Amino acid sequence: MAELLSICIPTRNRSQYLQELLESIGREIESEPEIGSKIKIYISDNASNDLTWDVCQKFYQTYKNLDYSSNESDLGSGNNIFKCCNTGIGKYRWVVGDDELIAS
Numbered sequence: 001m002a003e004l005l006s007i008c009i010p011t012r013n014r015s016q017y018l019q020e021l022l023e024s025i026g027r028e029i030e031s032e033p034e035i036g037s038k039i040k041i042y043i044s045d046n047a048s049n050d051l052t053w054d055v056c057q058k059f060y061q062t063y064k065n066l067d068y069s070s071n072e073s074d075l076g077s078g079n080n081i082f083k084c085c086n087t088g089i090g091k092y093r094w095v096v097g098d099d100e101l102i103a104s
Helices: 015-031 052-063 077-087
Strands: 005-011 039-045 066-070 092-095
Touching: 005 015, 005 077, 015 039, 015 052, 039 052, 039 077, 052 066, 077 092
Parallel strands: 005 039, 005 092, 039 066
Antiparallel strands: none
16 A cells, blocks of 8 residues: 555544544545545554543554554653654645544
8 A cells, every 4th residue: 555645643631532533534434445545544642641542442443544652751742743743654644633523
């Protein structure tokens, strides 16, 4: 798979919003599987102490196109965004807030 789009999601302690975002992305991937196979989601967890890991693990079990990394300590929001964006390798990168939804 040639990665066309990297969806970069920096997050910290907002697992309930992240879950809704990932569900909305999952619906889009399911509706366009050919395009969905060219998308990878990058999560940069900024030392969360909530259910962020569990949410990501559940999504990964279904879609497999998720790369999760967790910072040992809080880098600050700006540095976490920068780190997350630089992790993606797609031709295009899209930084999405963990509290946003993908409109269908």
